[in-house]
Amino acid sequence: MSKFLRERYRKLESYVPGEQPKDRTFVKLNTNESPYPPGTAVLDAVSRQETAALRLYPDPECGALKDSLAKLYGVKRANVFVANGSDDILNFAFMAFAGGRTKAMFPEISYGFYPVFARLHGVEFEAVPLQEDFSLNPEDYVCKNSLIVIANPNAPTGKALDLCEIEKIVRTNRDNVVLIDEAYVDFGAQSCVELIHKYDNLLVVQTFSKSRSMAGARLGFAFSSEGIISDLEKLKFSTNPYSINRLTMAAGIAAVEENDYYMENCRKIMDTREYTAAGLRQMGFAVVPSSANFLFVRSRIMSGEELQTKLREKGYLVRRFSNEKIADYNRVTIGTREDMEGFLQAVSEIMEER
Ligand SMILES: *Cc1c(COP(=O)(O)O)cnc(C)c1O
Numbered sequence: 001m002s003k004f005l006r007e008r009y010r011k012l013e014s015y016v017p018g019e020q021p022k023d024r025t026f027v028k029l030n031t032n033e034s035p036y037p038p039g040t041a042v043l044d045a046v047s048r049q050e051t052a053a054l055r056l057y058p059d060p061e062c063g064a065l066k067d068s069l070a071k072l073y074g075v076k077r078a079n080v081f082v083a084n085g086s087d088d089i090l091n092f093a094f095m096a097f098a099g100g101r102t103k104a105m106f107p108e109i110s111y112g113f114y115p116v117f118a119r120l121h122g123v124e125f126e127a128v129p130l131q132e133d134f135s136l137n138p139e140d141y142v143c144k145n146s147l148i149v150i151a152n153p154n155a156p157t158g159k160a161l162d163l164c165e166i167e168k169i170v171r172t173n174r175d176n177v178v179l180i181d182e183a184y185v186d187f188g189a190q191s192c193v194e195l196i197h198k199y200d201n202l203l204v205v206q207t208f209s210k211s212r213s214m215a216g217a218r219l220g221f222a223f224s225s226e227g228i229i230s231d232l233e234k235l236k237f238s239t240n241p242y243s244i245n246r247l248t249m250a251a252g253i254a255a256v257e258e259n260d261y262y263m264e265n266c267r268k269i270m271d272t273r274e275y276t277a278a279g280l281r282q283m284g285f286a287v288v289p290s291s292a293n294f295l296f297v298r299s300r301i302m303s304g305e306e307l308q309t310k311l312r313e314k315g316y317l318v319r320r321f322s323n324e325k326i327a328d329y330n331r332v333t334i335g336t337r338e339d340m341e342g343f344l345q346a347v348s349e350i351m352e353e354r
Helices: 040-045 048-055 063-073 086-097 113-120 163-171 193-197 226-236 246-257 259-282 304-313 337-353
Strands: 080-083 104-107 125-128 147-151 178-181 202-207 220-224 294-298 329-333
Touching: 040 246, 048 246, 063 080, 063 246, 080 086, 080 226, 086 113, 086 147, 086 178, 086 202, 086 220, 086 226, 104 113, 113 125, 147 163, 163 178, 163 193, 193 202, 193 220, 220 226, 246 259, 259 294, 259 337, 304 329, 304 337
Parallel strands: 104 125, 104 147, 147 178, 178 202
Antiparallel strands: 080 220, 202 220, 294 329
């Protein structure tokens, strides 16, 4: 740290992303990326012609991309926001909809970026404990007068709320924004996008990073009332109106055109998830029922750290978190069927060697 850094940022602890190793090849089951590549429409869209056009700025309105998302989700262009990854949208939301007397609230065990954004923007927050089985009690979020941020399905547990439970939270907080982070919704949970027509305080955030195989492109999108979208646009145009580059824009539009390909991949991943969960349970693991592209698992005889280390030695990367309540869990991203057959084999060897 230099002596120049502004006082308010000196104690900031930034988000620590999952490892992206360069030294050897691992089977990466640690950052919830898709094991499948983008589809052919995306590969064709990122063309020589589009690359040559990089001399020009991209469309700051992102009109074509917004229109294609609006059509797919049955909303108007004015209800759509797009930005450089959904992290970018979460950042704007904390900047825009909390602070001063408005606190933020989110589950204690959830996406690790939420407290980072809150601290970055000097937003006071309450981290609400989950129940014993990691389920979220909607009653904890009723009538709170705070910016409420809920990942549905939640990360890293994979547990989801149903539409009625989400609606209750949105309906009882009409004077503040309720942000539902649907990064994993395509893997089997119920989306609440339709509720934006009924409630002007709901902001639904999604991403191309997980179910649409484009973590490297950095593209997030959100649906909300026209008012909330215009607030987000105001902040985007006060920071970086060109945050979505031309290649990513072309890739995003193409991905929406071949939506069925990605939804089919999601079905495969859900099948592989259930196969993996069954295999782990057979070996005595506690496995949290998941509606996402990962499993949250605990060995009954080995610490979370030991399992993670031994898996690494066998070439499998999984993710573990520092919160002591979940230190004995590992989050395992679902790869291809072959990846997970190998993973189960590695786990079984680790158990036998012990
Ligand atoms: C991965 C993830 C994100 C971030 O997605 P990007 O679009 O890649 O920035 C947001 N929220 C949750 C809960 C995630 O797991």
